[in-house]
Amino acid sequence: MVGEFGRTPVLVFGGPYSNLRALQALRAKAAALGVPPPRVICTGDVVAYCAEPEETIAAIRDWGCHVVAGNCEQQLALGADDCGCGFAQGSACDSLSKGWYAFAVARISAASRAWMAQLPNSLWLTYRGLSLRVVHGGIDRINRFLFSSQRSLIATELARARADVVIAGHAGLPFIRPHRDQVWFNPGVIGMPANDGTPDVWYGLIRCTGDGLGFLTQRLSYDHHGAASAMRKHGYADAYADALISGCWPSIDVLPAHERASTGEGLKEQELIVPSPRLSSTRTWRAVAAV
Numbered sequence: 001m002v003g004e005f006g007r008t009p010v011l012v013f014g015g016p017y018s019n020l021r022a023l024q025a026l027r028a029k030a031a032a033l034g035v036p037p038p039r040v041i042c043t044g045d046v047v048a049y050c051a052e053p054e055e056t057i058a059a060i061r062d063w064g065c066h067v068v069a070g071n072c073e074q075q076l077a078l079g080a081d082d083c084g085c086g087f088a089q090g091s092a093c094d095s096l097s098k099g100w101y102a103f104a105v106a107r108i109s110a111a112s113r114a115w116m117a118q119l120p121n122s123l124w125l126t127y128r129g130l131s132l133r134v135v136h137g138g139i140d141r142i143n144r145f146l147f148s149s150q151r152s153l154i155a156t157e158l159a160r161a162r163a164d165v166v167i168a169g170h171a172g173l174p175f176i177r178p179h180r181d182q183v184w185f186n187p188g189v190i191g192m193p194a195n196d197g198t199p200d201v202w203y204g205l206i207r208c209t210g211d212g213l214g215f216l217t218q219r220l221s222y223d224h225h226g227a228a229s230a231m232r233k234h235g236y237a238d239a240y241a242d243a244l245i246s247g248c249w250p251s252i253d254v255l256p257a258h259e260r261a262s263t264g265e266g267l268k269e270q271e272l273i274v275p276s277p278r279l280s281s282t283r284t285w286r287a288v289a290a291v
């Protein structure tokens, strides 16, 4: 249990993916927004595709934010043979993951593995009377991919969540999906673009509104050319280096049909207002116009 968050905004984000420059940009954004480290939560996968795994771990530990274990942390801490993303054997994602995973394994210290091993699988908090649960993938399966179009899967996961709102990562695309009186909120990842044809990455904000909380998805620009150049120096995952520039993933194996069809379409920032049971008699979600 993280605790009661009062009225200060909360910043949530996923997948730094060894992208040190993106993490530094997000930390600067948090400072500009006045969000202190105890109100910042990472949904895991600190280490993955990009060029600076050990440096990114050091930077996130120095920041002092909360971190939930991702499948990458679990696998690296265990000394496992692969990233545990659950990619189909022989798929393009499976093949590409072999390059970056071996690169990361060779660069992570014993101290960083020990830090990864002690990360929690879930965080719980209450904010304006709403219960929020933070996980990496699914409720019970850390590497479950859940995308916005998968309404029935999301409903099934929410039924087991024991929380008003679930904040999750792993999938790599930002979305806010209400179901009855619960919400699944994926703020996206900062280590890789959102397959929308722009190099921007994504994070989320949770802020107080008149009668509840607003959940927002937000774009973040950063030095993506520098991040791609750092990867190309080593040549272990050039397809992902290209993705940092183009904004489109090198493989869309994991995406459902709707998200596949949206490849290259610029995403819009969104906000959903969730009324607090303490402050409002209605439990009707209000989607704020996308901007």
Ligand SMILES: [Fe+2]
Pocket (backbone or CB within 6 Å): 045, 070, 071, 072, 085, 136, 143, 169, 170, 171
């Ligand atoms: Fe993951």
